[in-house]
Amino acid sequence: MKNVAAALAMVNGTVMLTRRAPNQQLEGYWEFPGGKVEPGETVQQCIEREIKEELNLACVADRVFMESVYEYEGGAINLIGVLVTVSGEPELLVHDRLTWVPLDDLLTFKLAPADIPIAKELLRAHGPN
Numbered sequence: 351m352k353n354v355a356a357a358l359a360m361v362n363g364t365v366m367l368t369r370r371a372p373n374q375q376l377e378g379y380w381e382f383p384g385g386k387v388e389p390g391e392t393v394q395q396c397i398e399r400e401i402k403e404e405l406n407l408a409c410v411a412d413r414v415f416m417e418s419v420y421e422y423e424g425g426a427i428n429l430i431g432v433l434v435t436v437s438g439e440p441e442l443l444v445h446d447r448l449t450w451v452p453l454d455d456l457l458t459f460k461l462a463p464a465d466i467p468i469a470k471e472l473l474r475a476h477g478p479n
């Protein structure tokens with residue numbers, strides 16, 4: 351199974367989401383940015399590298415928040431949501447949009463299916479209600 355690290359960056363009750371561009375798998379779906387964990391790399395190293403590569407943001411990884419296994423047609427992924435702090439001005443080097451979403455609105459976005467359990471748990475753990 352493929353391990354994929356995803357950044358959970360939260361600021362003032364909002365969380366960063368990016369949209370997968372045309373030509374990518376899951377085009378048009380919103381996700382927590384990140385990518386596959388490479389051999390020899392920790393999940394934290396992976397997410398810091400991916401956030402630099404995809405958004406040119408400095409990123410400091412904190413702890414794993416939650417993992418979500420999902421069976422796509424092309425195979426299963428284990429999506430590992432990592433709490434992070436980012437700094438800088440994002441540049442869209444891979445995605446076609448980026449937004450900071452109030453947690454209350456998170457489930458109204460067309461999220462990649464593997465992300466939905468993590469979004470729900472974020473809402474439960476950090477939401478106002």
Ligand SMILES: Nc1nc2c([nH]c(=O)n2[C@@H]2O[C@H](COP(=O)(O)OP(=O)(O)OP(=O)(O)O)[C@@H](O)[C@H]2O)c(=O)[nH]1
Nearest residue numbers: 354356375376381382383384385386427429462464465
């Ligand atoms: N980055 C990221 N990928 C996700 C999320 N949710 C989800 O199902 N995925 C899936 O996880 C897989 C790996 O993501 P990716 O394509 O960004 O990773 P990558 O750049 O390392 O791999 P690649 O170069 O083979 O495409 C993709 O099939 C993607 O659709 C998510 O929240 N973030």
